[in-house]
Structures are given as C-alpha cells and as structure tokens.
Amino acid sequence: MTNKRFEAIYQILLSPATQKKSERIFLTIAIISFFIHLSIILLVKVGIINPGDASSFFNNPIVAIYTPFSFILVYEVYLLIYFLPSSLTTYVNKQYEIILLIIMRRLFKDLGKLDISSDWFRIKTDLQFTYDIATSLLLFFLIYLFYVHSQKKQEATLDRSVVREGTNKYIRLKKIIASCLVPVVLVLAAYSFISWVLHSINAFGQTGESFKNINNIFFEQFFSLLIIVDVLLLLTSFFYTDKFHNVIRNSGFIISTILLRLSFAVEGLMYNLLVMIAVIFGLVILVIHNKFEEKINAEKI
Numbered sequence: 619m620t621n622k623r624f625e626a627i628y629q630i631l632l633s634p635a636t637q638k639k640s641e642r643i644f645l646t647i648a649i650i651s652f653f654i655h656l657s658i659i660l661l662v663k664v665g666i667i668n669p670g671d672a673s674s675f676f677n678n679p680i681v682a683i684y685t686p687f688s689f690i691l692v693y694e695v696y697l698l699i700y701f702l703p704s705s706l707t708t709y710v711n712k713q714y715e716i717i718l719l720i721i722m723r724r725l726f727k728d729l730g731k732l733d734i735s736s737d738w739f740r741i742k743t744d745l746q747f748t749y750d751i752a753t754s755l756l757l758f759f760l761i762y763l764f765y766v767h768s769q770k771k772q773e774a775t776l777d778r779s780v781v782r783e784g785t786n787k788y789i790r791l792k793k794i795i796a797s798c799l800v801p802v803v804l805v806l807a808a809y810s811f812i813s814w815v816l817h818s819i820n821a822f823g824q825t826g827e828s829f830k831n832i833n834n835i836f837f838e839q840f841f842s843l844l845i846i847v848d849v850l851l852l853l854t855s856f857f858y859t860d861k862f863h864n865v866i867r868n869s870g871f872i873i874s875t876i877l878l879r880l881s882f883a884v885e886g887l888m889y890n891l892l893v894m895i896a897v898i899f900g901l902v903i904l905v906i907h908n909k910f911e912e913k914i915n916a917e918k919i
Contacts, residue, residue: 627797628793628796631796631797632700632793632797632800637696637697637700644690644693645693647689648686648690651685651688651689652683652685652686655681655686656682659676659677659679659681659682662677678729680729681727683726690719691719691720691723692807694712694715694716695807695840696800698713698716699803702795702796703789703792703796710871710874710875711764711765711768713844713874713875713878714760714764715761716837718754718757718761721750721757721893725747725751725754728747732744746886749886749887749890753893760897760898760901763901764897767901767904770908787858788855788858795850795851799843799847802843803840806839806843807836810836811836814835834882838879838882838883841875841878841882845872845879848868851868852872855868862910863906863907863914867904867907870900874897874903877892877893877895877899878896881896
C-alpha cells in the first residue's frame with residue numbers, strides 16, 4: 619500500500635473531522651436509545667409487556683441511563699484508537715477511563731435492584747453497589763494522578779525519541795494498527811450487540827441469565843484484543859528504542875491491561891480489587907519511569 623493511499627484511509631477513519639462526526643453520531647444514537655429504553659419501561663409499567671427475569675432492567679427510569687452510556691462507551695473505544703498513534707500514555711489512560719465508565723454504567727443499572735434497609739451490608743446487590751461507588755471515586759482520583767504524570771514534560775519522551783532514532787516509522791506503524799483496529803472493533807461491537815439482542819429477545823419474559831453478564835458484553839473481547847495490540851507495540855518498539863525504562867514502562871502497561879481483562883472473569887469484590895490493582899500498577903510504573911527520565915535528563919546537562 620502506497621503512503622498516499624494509506625494516509626487517505628487513515629484520514630477517513632481517524633482524522634479530527636471523522637472524530638467530530640463520530641462524536642455527533644454516537645451522541646445522537648445515545649439520546650435515541652435513552653428514549654427507547656424509557657418507552658420500554660413505560661410499557662412494562664402499564665403491563666403491556668413482561669420482561670421476566672430482566673425486570674430490574676426495566677423497572678426504574680434511572681436504569682434507562684445504562685443504555686446511552688453503552689453507546690458513549692463505544693465512542694470512548696473509538697477515542698482510544700484515535701489517540702493510539704499520537705500518545706501511548708493517553709491510549710493507556712483511555713483504557714482506565716473506559717473501565718471507570720463501565721463501573722459508572724453498572725451503578726445506573728444496579729440502582730433498579732437496590733433494597734434500602736437496615737440489612738444493607740448483608741444484601742449482595744447492595745454490597746456490590748457500595749463496592750462500585752467506592753471504586754469509582756478512587757479510580758477517578760487515580761486517573762487524575764495518571765493524567766498529571768503523563769503530562770509532565772519529562773514523561774513524553776518515547777515518541778520523540780522514536781522520531782529521532784527511527785524517523786516516523788514507528789508512528790506510521792501505530793497508525794496502521796489503529797486503522798486496522800477501527801473496522802475490527804466495529805465488527806466486534808456489531809456482532810456482540812446483535813448476539814445480545816437476539817439472545818435477549820428469545821429469553822424475554824423467561825427466567826434465565828440473559829442479562830447476567832451484560833456489563834461484559836463486547837468489552838471482554840475488546841480488552842483481549844488490546845493485549846495483542848499492546849504486545850505488538852512493545853515488540854516493534856525494540857526496533858526504535860532500547861532504553862530500559864521505556865521498555866519496562868511499556869511492559870508494565872501490558873500487565874495493567876491484562877489485569878483489566880482478568881477483572882471481567884470475576885465478580886464481586888474481586889472484580890473491584892483487580893481493577894484498582896491494574897490502575898495503581900500502571901500509575902506506579904509511570905511515576906517510576908518519569909523519575910528515570912528526570913535522572914537521565916539531569917545527567918545530560
């Protein structure tokens with residue numbers, strides 16, 4: 619593929635203009651989906667339809683916020699891919715933001731199942747809601763710290779060193795990976811959504827587990843895909859830089875992503891702990907990397 623043809627494809631998929639257009643599209647879909655969910659809740663309230671085991675998903679207007687949040691999350695996935703070629707730390711930070719939004723989205727869904735009573739800490743759903751509330755606050759603060767440290771001048775050296783050592787080849791490779799990710803993620807999202815809709819329609823009005831793992835739909839597979847991408851980026855980065863602290867930083871980010879992926883396989887407090895450990899690990903890796911960079915820059919002066 620020639621450079622001109624590749625750049626044309628990249629501009630179609632990941633240009634600032636495409637990003638703005640995608641934002642408008644996803645926000646429009648999110649608003650429409652919100653009113654559709656509200657309409658279904660109204661039909662359930664008047665007894666026209668019976669959602670069966672999924673009743674907690676259609677018994678409270680607040681829960682309807684869950685649906686537009688899902689489409690906003692898909693847009694956040696697009697932003698993650700959008701920032702991949704330009705900034706590794708922003709790309710990782712977007713992973714953490716997506717996890718936080720998933721937890722916030724789950725809070726809206728779980729509001730429909732809360733049982734306000736003196737036995738709050740004995741009821742499983744209420745206890746999980748408490749875990750999620752605490753996790754979302756701590757995670758928001760950790761993401762803030764990660765953002766602060768990623769904005770430090772001493773930290774943003776990998777891409778600049780790549781430009782010095784390997785011209786634009788590494789950045790072009792990241793653009794190729796990002797361009798390939800867009801159609802793959804769209805297909806994965808469409809497949810996950812259609813599969814869930816068909817399964818939910820078949821199970822609607824019956825007791826079952828069609829809504830049990832709704833929070834994991836798409837994102838479980840997506841984070842598996844991210845692990846492959848992260849490993850590929852790490853391996854190819856060796857062609858352009860051999861700095862020890864950069865290698866450890868990139869390796870640490872992969873471990874953080876793997877921990878986030880593992881969190882989808884567990885439930886309860888263990889899920890929250892894995893998420894927190896993943897983000898704390900990534901933050902500590904970044905802080906130590908920055909210290910390395912400061913020391914190296916000080917020795918050069």
